[in-house]
Amino acid sequence: MGFSDSMNGMSTFGTLFIAIVFIIVISTFIFVIGKSITTWSKNNNSPKLTVPAHIVTKRTETSGGAGDSSANTWYYVTFEVQSGDRMELPLRGHEFGQLAEGDKGLLTFQGTRYINFERKIEPRTS
CATH class of the missing domain: 1.20.5 (Single alpha-helices involved in coiled-coils or other helix-helix interfaces)
Incomplete structure (x- = not known):
């Protein structure tokens, strides 16, 4: 060879x-x-559903950003509905920033797609 x-x-x-x-x-x-x-x-x-829910937690996931590459950030919010079931849905950054943990209201979603969250302000009791 x-x-x-x-x-x-x-x-x-x-x-x-x-x-x-x-x-x-x-x-x-x-x-x-x-x-x-x-x-x-x-x-x-999937049907579009609007259900009472509250926000349990929010989180972000970031990748990239080292050297010359730009960073990418993904935003997620976990909602809990009346039955006690929880779902984590991806949101856009500006929507994510308008929500706070503990907010209660009406969540509109379609499958795993977030559509809207309409915050309901509860009256104060003294």
């Missing part, structure tokens, strides 16, 4: 490795797109 035979083996391995990585990347991309379309379709086929 000479030097050129060894190089051909390495070349074949390199080509195979690149092909496998390419297939994994494309498969992941297709899976993520498919999952997003499935969630979007499921939400569109």
Whole structure:
């Protein structure tokens, strides 16, 4: 086995490795797109519901921001409905900022899609 035979083996391995990585990347991309379309379709086929709820907690998730890349922030609010069930829904930043833990009101949602939260102010008792 000479030097050129060894190089051909390495070349074949390199080509195979690149092909496998390419297939994994494309498969992941297709899976993520498919999952997003499935969630979007499921939400569109769900009824819009408006239910009494209160805000249990709020949280953010941030990624990126190192070096030259910009940071991305996702906003989530956990609502509890009268039955005691809880659901965490993603919101936009400006909606997130207008809500506070403990707020009570009417939550409107469709599947896993947040639509609106109308705060109800309770009268003070003295």
